[in-house]
Amino acid sequence: MKRTxxxxxxxxxxxxxxxxxxxxxxxxxLGTPLSAYGERSPFVKPVRTMRxxxxxxxGSSATPLADTYGIITPSSLHYERHHAGVPNxxxxxxxxxIHGMVERPLILTMDDIRRLPSVSRIHFLECGGxxxxxxxxxxxxxxxxxxxxxxxxxxxxxxxxLLLEEAGVKAGAKWLxxxxxxxxxxxxxxxxxxxxxxxxxxxxxxxEPLRPSQGFPLRLLTPGWEGNVxxxxxxxxxxxxxxxxxxxxxxxxxxxMPDGKARIFSLPLEAKSVVTFPSGGQTLxxxxxxxxxxxxxxxxxxxxxxxxxxxxxxxxxxxxxxxPRFPRAFVRFRMPWRWDGKPVVMASxxxxxxxxxxxxxxxxxxxxxxxxxxxxxGIKLWRVGADGVVTNVxxx
Amino acid sequence: MKRTxxxxxxxxxxxxxxxxxxxxxxxxxLGTPLSAYGERSPFVKPVRTMRxxxxxxxGSSATPLADTYGIITPSSLHYERHHAGVPNxxxxxxxxxIHGMVERPLILTMDDIRRLPSVSRIHFLECGGxxxxxxxxxxxxxxxxxxxxxxxxxxxxxxxxLLLEEAGVKAGAKWLxxxxxxxxxxxxxxxxxxxxxxxxxxxxxxxEPLRPSQGFPLRLLTPGWEGNVxxxxxxxxxxxxxxxxxxxxxxxxxxxMPDGKARIFSLPLEAKSVVTFPSGGQTLxxxxxxxxxxxxxxxxxxxxxxxxxxxxxxxxxxxxxxxPRFPRAFVRFRMPWRWDGKPVVMASxxxxxxxxxxxxxxxxxxxxxxxxxxxxxGIKLWRVGADGVVTNVxxx
Numbered sequence: 001m002k003r004t005x006x007x008x009x010x011x012x013x014x015x016x017x018x019x020x021x022x023x024x025x026x027x028x029x030l031g032t033p034l035s036a037y038g039e040r041s042p043f044v045k046p047v048r049t050m051r052x053x054x055x056x057x058x059g060s061s062a063t064p065l066a067d068t069y070g071i072i073t074p075s076s077l078h079y080e081r082h083h084a085g086v087p088n089x090x091x092x093x094x095x096x097x098i099h100g101m102v103e104r105p106l107i108l109t110m111d112d113i114r115r116l117p118s119v120s121r122i123h124f125l126e127c128g129g130x131x132x133x134x135x136x137x138x139x140x141x142x143x144x145x146x147x148x149x150x151x152x153x154x155x156x157x158x159x160x161x162l163l164l165e166e167a168g169v170k171a172g173a174k175w176l177x178x179x180x181x182x183x184x185x186x187x188x189x190x191x192x193x194x195x196x197x198x199x200x201x202x203x204x205x206x207x208e209p210l211r212p213s214q215g216f217p218l219r220l221l222t223p224g225w226e227g228n229v230x231x232x233x234x235x236x237x238x239x240x241x242x243x244x245x246x247x248x249x250x251x252x253x254x255x256x257m258p259d260g261k262a263r264i265f266s267l268p269l270e271a272k273s274v275v276t277f278p279s280g281g282q283t284l285x286x287x288x289x290x291x292x293x294x295x296x297x298x299x300x301x302x303x304x305x306x307x308x309x310x311x312x313x314x315x316x317x318x319x320x321x322x323x324p325r326f327p328r329a330f331v332r333f334r335m336p337w338r339w340d341g342k343p344v345v346m347a348s349x350x351x352x353x354x355x356x357x358x359x360x361x362x363x364x365x366x367x368x369x370x371x372x373x374x375x376x377x378g379i380k381l382w383r384v385g386a387d388g389v390v391t392n393v394x395x396x
Numbered sequence: 397m398k399r400t401x402x403x404x405x406x407x408x409x410x411x412x413x414x415x416x417x418x419x420x421x422x423x424x425x426l427g428t429p430l431s432a433y434g435e436r437s438p439f440v441k442p443v444r445t446m447r448x449x450x451x452x453x454x455g456s457s458a459t460p461l462a463d464t465y466g467i468i469t470p471s472s473l474h475y476e477r478h479h480a481g482v483p484n485x486x487x488x489x490x491x492x493x494i495h496g497m498v499e500r501p502l503i504l505t506m507d508d509i510r511r512l513p514s515v516s517r518i519h520f521l522e523c524g525g526x527x528x529x530x531x532x533x534x535x536x537x538x539x540x541x542x543x544x545x546x547x548x549x550x551x552x553x554x555x556x557x558l559l560l561e562e563a564g565v566k567a568g569a570k571w572l573x574x575x576x577x578x579x580x581x582x583x584x585x586x587x588x589x590x591x592x593x594x595x596x597x598x599x600x601x602x603x604e605p606l607r608p609s610q611g612f613p614l615r616l617l618t619p620g621w622e623g624n625v626x627x628x629x630x631x632x633x634x635x636x637x638x639x640x641x642x643x644x645x646x647x648x649x650x651x652x653m654p655d656g657k658a659r660i661f662s663l664p665l666e667a668k669s670v671v672t673f674p675s676g677g678q679t680l681x682x683x684x685x686x687x688x689x690x691x692x693x694x695x696x697x698x699x700x701x702x703x704x705x706x707x708x709x710x711x712x713x714x715x716x717x718x719x720p721r722f723p724r725a726f727v728r729f730r731m732p733w734r735w736d737g738k739p740v741v742m743a744s745x746x747x748x749x750x751x752x753x754x755x756x757x758x759x760x761x762x763x764x765x766x767x768x769x770x771x772x773x774g775i776k777l778w779r780v781g782a783d784g785v786v787t788n789v790x791x792x
Contacts, residue, residue: 030579031481032608033452036443038472041612043487044605047432056429069552069600070516072468076434077604085427091439115686117732120466120718156465183426204465206602208473209440212428216437290511322516324720336513 048077049144057085060127062148065295066276070322071122071330073151075206080213081127081149083248084184087233091209091217094181096201100239103168110217113201116158120204121223122329124297125214126150126269128226128253132373134361134380139392142281146392147274147380150297152330153214155221156204160196164239172241178220178229179236188229189243190222191265198223198328201234223328224299225267226375228253258369269299271358272377273306273333273350284388287341292319296331298352305351306333312345312381313360319348344384345393444473445540453481456523458544461691462672466718467518467726469547471602476609477523477545479644480580483629487605487613490577492597496635499564506613509597512554516600517619518725520693521610522546522665524622524649528769530757530776535788538677542788543670543776546693548726549610551617552600556592560635568637574616574625575632584625585639586618587661594619594724597630619724620695621663622771624649654765665695667754668773669702669729669746680784683737688715692727694748701747702729708741708777709756715744740780741789 048061060081063073073079080086091110099105130149133139140146173192180186190196202221203210210216215232222230228248243249243265255263273296278284296303302325307316319333333348350358359367361378381393444457456477459469469475476482487506495501526545529535536542569588576582586592598617599606606612611628618626624644639645639661651659669692674680692699698721703712715729729744746754755763757774777789 028579030451030453031478031483033481034444034446034455034457034476034478035609036446036457038444038474038476038607038609041487041605041608042484044612046604048430048434050430050432055426057426059430061430061432068603069605070550070603072550072603074602074604075470078434080430080434082427082430085429087427088438091437111681115684117687117730118689119730120728154466154468183424206470207464207466207468208442208470209437209465211434212437213431213434216440285507288511291513293514324722326720332516334513334515 046077048080049148058083060149062144063151064144065148065150065274066143066279066282071152071295071332072206073153075153075208075211075214078151078153078211078214079125079127079149081227082182082213083186084182086212087182088212089181089217089233094217094235096218096235096237098163098167098237098239101170101173101241102239103170104166106163106167110203113158113203113218117162118156118158119200120154120156122152122154122326123221123223124150124152124328124330125227125230126297128228128374131376131380134376134378135365135370135372137361137394139394141392143274143276143279146280149227153205154207155200155202157200157202157221160199160201160220163201167239169239173239175240175243177236177238177240177244178231178234179238180231181233181235186231186248187244187246188231189246189249189265190220190229195224195268196222222267224269226253226269229267253374255368255372255374258371266375269297269375270377271298271300271303271350271352271356272296273348273358274380275308275346275348275382278346278384278390279382280390280392282390284339284384284390286388287339290337290339291334292337292346293332293334294348296333296348296350297329298350298356299328300356301327301353303331303350304353306331307349308335308346309349310344310346313347313379316349339384341386343386345381346384347379347381349379442473444476445544454479456545458540459547460540461544461546461670462539462675462678467548467691467728468602469549471549471604471607471610474547474549474607474610475521475523475545477623478578478609479582480578482608483578484608485577485613485629490613490631492614492631492633494559494563494633494635497566497569497637498635499566500562502559502563506599509554509599509614513558514552514554515596516550516552518548518550518722519617519619520546520548520724520726521623521626522693524624524770527772527776530772530774531761531766531768533757533790535790537788539670539672539675542676545623549601550603551596551598553596553598553617556595556597556616559597563635565635569635571636571639573632573634573636573640574627574630575634576627577629577631582627582644583640583642584627585642585645585661586616586625591620591664592618618663620665622649622665625663649770651764651768651770654767662771665693665771666773667694667696667699667746667748667752668692669744669754670776671704671742671744671778674742674780674786675778676786676788678786680735680780680786682784683735686733686735687730688733688742689728689730690744692729692744692746693725694746694752695724696752697723697749699727699746700749702727703745704731704742705745706740706742709743709775712745735780737782739782741777742780743775743777745775
């Protein structure tokens with residue numbers, strides 16, 4: 001075994017030994033038997049929090065980011081954002097139509113689709129409205145409610161390009177109109193951009209069929225773009241030469257600038273990160289060794305660096321990232337940290353492979369004003385008080 | 397868009413168009429609302445199959461491999477192998493003791509452990525008895541029952557080396573005795589081998605705490621070694637200079653050779669693969685294009701190649717593997733395949749980074765005889781009949 005100085009570095013004695021109390025109870029009888037479908041321990045409680053709306057069919061529920069490990073989000077805890085509830089679709093009756101400016105219109109069953117060449121890749125999904133409260137500094141008290149409309153899964157599906165080539169896209173075509181099979185027939189205009197090389201018609205999520213909340217039996221997956229464009233319960237792709245300017249790409253999911261113009265079709269999500277431990281609502285039991293950890297992601301390829309500040313942004317140190325990293329996926333970052341018990345203002349800052357550095361909230365507001373509730377990717381500060389209580393930093 | 401010959405290669409027209417029947421019913425009302433904890437679609441049915449034993453607390457349940465996508469196994473469908481049932485452990489009362497030949501014995505709470513530097517990695521787990529029926533050619537009819545004691549997850553935990561260094565392993569120590577908190581106090585002797593550099597004290601699985609069936613709140617994870625040694629509900633690591641020759645490493649999980657000697661502590665699992673589509677119990681609806689797919693893995697690093705045969709092993713062609721691949725993890729392989737409707741005998745064959753090539757059953761039997769029910773990694777043949785019915789090839 002290679003000797004290292006780790007012990008000196010960690011000085012674990014400072015945190016260990018609290019277990020010297022009596023051992024747990026010993027089991028005296030057989031445990032529960034085998035089961036056909038496993039469940040969580042009854043001691044594990046985190047659930048999605050729901051934003052209150054007039055109708056629970058049109059709203060969002062947030063992943064408990066502070067209670068997740070690694071980069072895979074458990075499918076039962078993947079964030080939701082629905083506009084007309086979750087349809088209960090019989091996959092045997094579901095169809096995908098590809099038509100419009102194509103040589104050969106296609107109607108495909110799910111059996112057809114599952115026979116085609118496919119691929120599995122790990123990608124994040126994020127709602128364009130995630131952490132939107134930060135624009136107004138009307139911040140939620142914890143990372144779940146402020147940043148929880150982002151999740152990450154292993155997705156399986158057929159490359160979109162393969163079916164577009166099969167259909168034969170005609171010259172002059174520049175957009176797809178993607179339509180869902182929910183009651184509102186969610187429609188989004190999708191540019192035929194180079195990023196569609198990564199796009200999938202996804203039917204698998206974390207090793208099983210898509211969950212209904214994520215579009216069972218089929219969704220459009222355009223990795224790195226805002227979640228709403230990745231239409232769930234996908235039933236139609238209309239190939240056109242212009243966008244349809246639908247409700248959810250004009251009045252919603254667009255950014256009204258200070259000059260009265262709007263940024264629209266701002267689909268690729270920019271580099272972003274957030275510390276999940278310590279984060280709002282948690283309490284450190286006392287000084288000593290902790291692992292600071294959190295998540296970083298970018299819609300523009302790979303996260304290349306994550307830095308942490310413990311002095312409100314005056315100085316930054318580089319965090320370790322779990323390897324391997326994947327393009328357009330969550331990256332888990334970590335750093336051992338010995339808290340001395342004094343108040344600290346901490347945050348993370350991500351850099352992506354284009355060289356883009358996650359900005360401060362002030363920089364974002366200077367560039368875009370405060371009219372928008374979408375596409376916020378500013379640096380998120382948490383304050384650790386002398387009492388160990390972690391709180392949101394308002395209006396930073 | 398780059399033009400390719402894909403359409404010519406796929407000739408999708410042959411498989412498409414079956415969807416020209418009536419479209420699915422249109423939703424006329426709002427779907428189901430947001431939920432705190434998601435569930436599968438009621439149309440998704442696969443569950444673990446249980447091997448019948450006298451007591452359902454001591455047995456195994458198998459992952460439905462033919463119904464999984466990608467490389468992540470849904471935690472609810474991760475295989476089980478228990479010897480005394482699943483204990484219901486309160487993590488607040490659980491302790492890990494590290495003692496024996498160490499300078500500084502440790503008793504750790506789960507809170508202590510979660511404060512330490514940690515890492516997340518994707519690794520398979522496989523029971524040493526998986527596909528054991530193949531030795532006797534008493535083969536199960538489908539891939540779930542014959543190969544389903546293998547699964548793959550993203551695991552999160554503290555590197556074992558870190559705590560061994562903190563405890564200070566004394567000169568002369570060569571083994572760990574790992575003990576579980578189940579009713580049988582499962583014990584296995586773990587050699588202090590270089591492979592422990594990859595070992596974790598794991599508390600996370602697929603983004604959430606370990607499932608009870610996989611050892612909540614803490615298990616030993618020694619990636620690439622047989623499942624039984626990766627002790628679940630871990631409560632004790634005794635550092636010693638010799639193995640304890642426990643029940644499950646002598647009478648079980650060892651291989652009796654033809655000469656009467658036994659292979660024991662044969663912990664690293666060798667390169668293995670299996671085609672999951674088409675596989676036993678499935679029926680191809682007719683000639684045409686399909687995607688042949690399956691899983692490969694090795695306990696000795698990376699799978700470097702997977703080949704497929706469609707003529708019972710006379711010739712082999714290389715399959716595509718999803719990238720990136722991870723050491724000691726499932727690899728998903730795929731190949732488009734146009735079935736002409738004639739009978740076929742097909743199989744996969746994996747090669748790992750050491751150059752080791754997955755052997756035939758005949759080669760394994762020639763080397764080890766037929767006394768063992770453990771550590772079978774031979775090539776698995778499936779027959780596709782002219783009627784499209786896929787069956788197990790007995791005694792191949």
